[in-house]
Every structure is written in structure tokens, then in C-alpha cells.
Amino acid sequence: MQPENPLDRRPVLLPDLCIRGGAVLTLDAKWRIFDPGFVAIKDSRIVAVGHLAEAEQWPARETLDVSGTLIMPGYVNAHTHISMSPFRGAMEDAPDRLTRFIFPLENAMVRSKLVYDAAMFTIAEMVRSGTTCFADMYYFEEEVARAADAAGVRALAGETVVDFPAPDADRPYGGIERAEHLAKDWKGHPRIRPCLAPHAPYTVDASHLAEIAALAEKLDIPVMMHVAEMDSEHARFSATHGSVLRYLDTTGILSPRLIAVHMLYLDEEDIALAAKRGISVAHCPVSNAKSGRPICPAWRLSEAGVSVGLGTDGPLSGNTMDMQTITSMYPKLQKVREHRRDIVPARTALYAATMGGAHVLGLSADIGSLEEGKRADIQVVALDDFNVLPVHDWYATAVYALQAHNVRDVLVDGRFVLRDGKLQFADERELKERLLYHARQSAATIRALQPAPMHPHHTAGT
Known part of the structure; x- marks a missing residue:
């Protein structure tokens, strides 16, 4: 031969x-x-x-x-809310910021035009720092999908579901119907994949989590949810079920379809349960550190066989949208948490920011590494x-x-x-002008909600 x-x-x-x-x-x-x-x-x-x-x-x-x-x-940003960029830097360092300030601000200001313009701006920011794929959770998520398509990038687009009227839904849980439409409209797209995004265990009840799990199975799409992120959430479900994750296990939402975001309040039983159910984890080290919460046991999750990717979180949560910062902070914080210098070597951290994120989003057969056929x-x-x-x-x-x-x-x-x-897909000056327009429109609402004096937002060129 x-x-x-x-x-x-x-x-x-x-x-x-x-x-x-x-x-x-x-x-x-x-x-x-x-x-x-x-x-x-x-x-x-x-x-x-x-x-x-x-x-x-x-x-x-x-x-x-x-x-x-x-x-x-290219980096895979495993979790973000890219259309929050007009609010970046507002209402910082305040306790209970989500419910006291962010939810009211979004209700007052978030509309489809803002979501699209802000998405385009933040996609540009991510692209300029090497990100080629991101997983998003927000309102009017069809606009995020449309922006990602126009920019030519890859995205997992998750429609948010909450138990109260939202900016894009006039009744509680209206996001479920919107997510169904999103899934049908973007089915089969080569770069955009739809997703169901129940906000959190404390904003979506058990019966609706079960409904969402069944719908995700029917539509064959992922589910992305904030899990074990808040101290009040941890206290509530620890009292009733031992932990947030053990509570969620009673709802049917824990499955290989679930991308669990944050995962801060976990014990060894939770880590074993995450591995057993095959869930994936999107770890957001910078936004978690900024909020003063515990460090996710990401190294322990990974050692247990759980797929772990890295995310920036939103521009109002972690502020920076560059994955270099996230990738660098990941091993440092894990070493601090475990008091061990030898864990999470550099190549493992880079893997989490690329192939790890691809695994989390269910895209590892196509992206995350440079190989023939990908x-x-x-x-x-x-x-x-x-x-x-x-x-x-x-x-x-x-x-x-x-x-x-x-x-x-x-x-x-x-x-x-x-x-x-x-x-290559937009004029940078125009993107900035549109973003600053929405920032100006939001400024009065931000000032009304802000608990302490603040400096004016930057309006260069206006």
C-alpha cells in the first residue's frame, strides 16, 4: 500500500x-x-x-x-445582559440594587429600540475584545437576536420570564409565550439559537419552572437561569429544602438543558447533584466579586465533572464586557477561595473562556477550539x-x-x-451616538432612583 x-x-x-x-x-x-x-x-x-x-x-x-x-x-461569553449598557455605572454600591433600582429603571426605560441599539453597541465592545459568541438573557430578546444577526456574531438569545409584568409583557409570565415565538422565529438559524430564560428561583415559581422545563424539551432548546446568586434566595430555600439547588431538583428544571448562572451558595451535596443532573454552569467572577458575594466553587464543580464557562454578566453588573478581564480573574479568585496556588492553571482558565463556554452553550461540536471541521x-x-x-x-x-x-x-x-x-459591521461613531441618546433619556429616571448624589453621565460629542 x-x-x-x-x-x-x-x-x-x-x-x-x-x-x-x-x-x-x-x-x-x-x-x-x-x-x-x-x-x-x-x-x-x-x-x-x-x-x-x-x-x-x-x-x-x-x-x-x-x-x-x-x-x-474567539471567546465564548457564557452569560450577559448586553442591552443594559445605557445604564452602566448607575446606582453603584447600593444594597438591594436589583429590586430597589434596576427593576424599576427597566420598567420605566426598556423598550425595543433601546434593546436593539444597546445590543449593537455592546456587541461591538465584545467583538473588539475577541468575543465571537455570547449567551444573553433580557427583555425584547428578539431585538438582541436581530442585532447579533446584523453584526454577524454567534448568540444564544434567552427571553426573560418573571412573575410580574415586564417591559415586554403586560402580565406575569408573559415571557413564556414570547419565548415560544422567539424559538419558532429563529429555529434553524446558523448562528442564533433561542433559549428560555426564567429569571431566578425567587422570581419564577415551581409550577412555572416545571412548565418551562417541559416546553424546553418540546422545543429542543436550552434553559438559562440565575441560580443560588442572592443571599435572600439562599436563606429562603435553605430553610425549606436545604439549598437552592435541592429545591430546584423538586421542580424538574435540573437537566442537561439547564445553564445555571452564578451558583455561589453551594455545598458538597449541591456540587454532586449538579454533576448528577448534568447541568452546566456560567461563572461570572467579576460581577460576583463586585457584589460582595461568595466566590463560586467553580474549580470544585469542574473537578466533579460539571461543565464550566465564563461570563461577563451585564454592563451594569460587571461593567467590563471584555473577556480578558474575566479570564484573568477566574483563576485568581479560585486560588484565593481554595488557598491553593496550583489549581486552575492558565491553560485551564483559557479553556473555560473558549471550549468551556462552548460546552455550556451546547456548541462544542462547532466552536471553542481551532480544529478541522469546526x-x-x-x-x-x-x-x-x-x-x-x-x-x-x-x-x-x-x-x-x-x-x-x-x-x-x-x-x-x-x-x-x-x-x-x-x-466591519457598523460605524463606531453612530453606535456611540445611539447609546448616549438612550443614556440621556434614562438620566432623569436614574437620578430619581439614585439614593445618593452622583456625577453626570459622560456626554462627549453632544
Whole structure:
């Protein structure tokens, strides 16, 4: 038998793009690194990845030389509320902020136009820091889906369900019907996946959680919910069932469909239960730290076999929307929690921000690593600035040194959404102007709700 000729594995048609010359972190199961390396792309998917010397076997319609860069998977932001960006920085450091200030503010100000404009603005912010996929939970979620589609990024769009009239529903639990419409309207989209998003165990009762679990099964979509986040929630369900998670286990909502967000108040029995039920966890270390709550036992969950991804939370919760900050804080806080320096090494943290998030969102067959056959969701990071030099360990550099301004190019499905630092889907000035318009419209309501004097919001250029 003749040995296989590598040229025989080339596609009949030329790749559309070959990105070459940078160090490639694949984040695949073998932790392959090609330094220097290349990635070849055809029809939205990666057709080859390897050492630079092999790139000549994959001539493409366009070749992009990115020597002196780091090529790695785009970040997967496993939980956020991107349309809260007009409110960023408002009503900070106040106790009971959610019920006293945020819910009333949203009821007064959140409308479909704000949701779309703010979504476009925040998608741009995320793209400029290397995020290619995000999981969102908010009102008028069809507008978030529409914005993600227009921007060309990947998203899990979750319609919020609460037990009171919401900005987009005039009756309690009206979000369930809206979520059904969302699921039907976006079914089969190549980049946008609909989701049911009951807000929390304290805002959705047991019977409706059971209804949502059944509906998710019928529609074959995920469920995303804040779980074990609040101290009052913890106290309430610990008194009746031993813990929040053990209460939820009585409702039927705990299943592999559930993306449990936060998961702060857990004991060892809860961790074992999470693993047994096959739920996934979206860990938001920065917003949790900012709120002064316990640190999620993410390392222990991961050790128990639970899939863990990382999220920014919303612009009003964690403020920053760049995943570099989140990825860097994750191992640091876990080391503090466990009093151990050796846990959550850098490559594990980067995995959580890429493949971990892909697993959590049910997308790991398509994204999260740079492998043949996967979607070409890629970021190219420049390595010529003070903050990243020198490089001794690629994973340590990626986790502890990179900042948002280092991101040079971002591709989703092989198409540039950021190229040479410039957005490809919208005018940056227009995005900022629209965001500031909604911030001005909200300012009077924010001042009325604000419990203490505050400085005016930034209105540059107006």
C-alpha cells in the first residue's frame, strides 16, 4: 500500500482564506500549539490547521500574514445582559440594587429600540475584545437576536420570564409565550439559537419552572437561569429544602438543558447533584466579586465533572464586557477561595473562556477550539505592545497579560467582524451616538432612583 500523500487531503476547491505566521493555540483535546502555524478556512469552517511549513499545501484565494501574533479561538461569553449598557455605572454600591433600582429603571426605560441599539453597541465592545459568541438573557430578546444577526456574531438569545409584568409583557409570565415565538422565529438559524430564560428561583415559581422545563424539551432548546446568586434566595430555600439547588431538583428544571448562572451558595451535596443532573454552569467572577458575594466553587464543580464557562454578566453588573478581564480573574479568585496556588492553571482558565463556554452553550461540536471541521470563530491578537512582552508561556500570556486593545482581527464563520482593529459591521461613531441618546433619556429616571448624589453621565460629542 502506498503511503498517504498529504496533498490528497486538500479540498477540491481552494480555501477562501489562509491565516498564517502567528502562533496557533488550538485549545483542542491534545492542547496542540503550532508556533508558527496557519489556519485555512473554506465556507465558514476550518479545513486545515498546522505548522507553517505545511501551509504551502493549502493555497487560498486570500492569504493573511499575521507573523508576530497569537491566533486562538474567539471567546465564548457564557452569560450577559448586553442591552443594559445605557445604564452602566448607575446606582453603584447600593444594597438591594436589583429590586430597589434596576427593576424599576427597566420598567420605566426598556423598550425595543433601546434593546436593539444597546445590543449593537455592546456587541461591538465584545467583538473588539475577541468575543465571537455570547449567551444573553433580557427583555425584547428578539431585538438582541436581530442585532447579533446584523453584526454577524454567534448568540444564544434567552427571553426573560418573571412573575410580574415586564417591559415586554403586560402580565406575569408573559415571557413564556414570547419565548415560544422567539424559538419558532429563529429555529434553524446558523448562528442564533433561542433559549428560555426564567429569571431566578425567587422570581419564577415551581409550577412555572416545571412548565418551562417541559416546553424546553418540546422545543429542543436550552434553559438559562440565575441560580443560588442572592443571599435572600439562599436563606429562603435553605430553610425549606436545604439549598437552592435541592429545591430546584423538586421542580424538574435540573437537566442537561439547564445553564445555571452564578451558583455561589453551594455545598458538597449541591456540587454532586449538579454533576448528577448534568447541568452546566456560567461563572461570572467579576460581577460576583463586585457584589460582595461568595466566590463560586467553580474549580470544585469542574473537578466533579460539571461543565464550566465564563461570563461577563451585564454592563451594569460587571461593567467590563471584555473577556480578558474575566479570564484573568477566574483563576485568581479560585486560588484565593481554595488557598491553593496550583489549581486552575492558565491553560485551564483559557479553556473555560473558549471550549468551556462552548460546552455550556451546547456548541462544542462547532466552536471553542481551532480544529478541522469546526466553525472558523477566531481572534488574532497582536504581541507587540508593552503589556504582552516577553512571551515565555503562551497560556500564561493569553490569560494574565492580554488586554482588549491587543485584539487585531476577529472572524465568525470565517468572516471578518473586526479587521485591523476596525469594526466591519457598523460605524463606531453612530453606535456611540445611539447609546448616549438612550443614556440621556434614562438620566432623569436614574437620578430619581439614585439614593445618593452622583456625577453626570459622560456626554462627549453632544
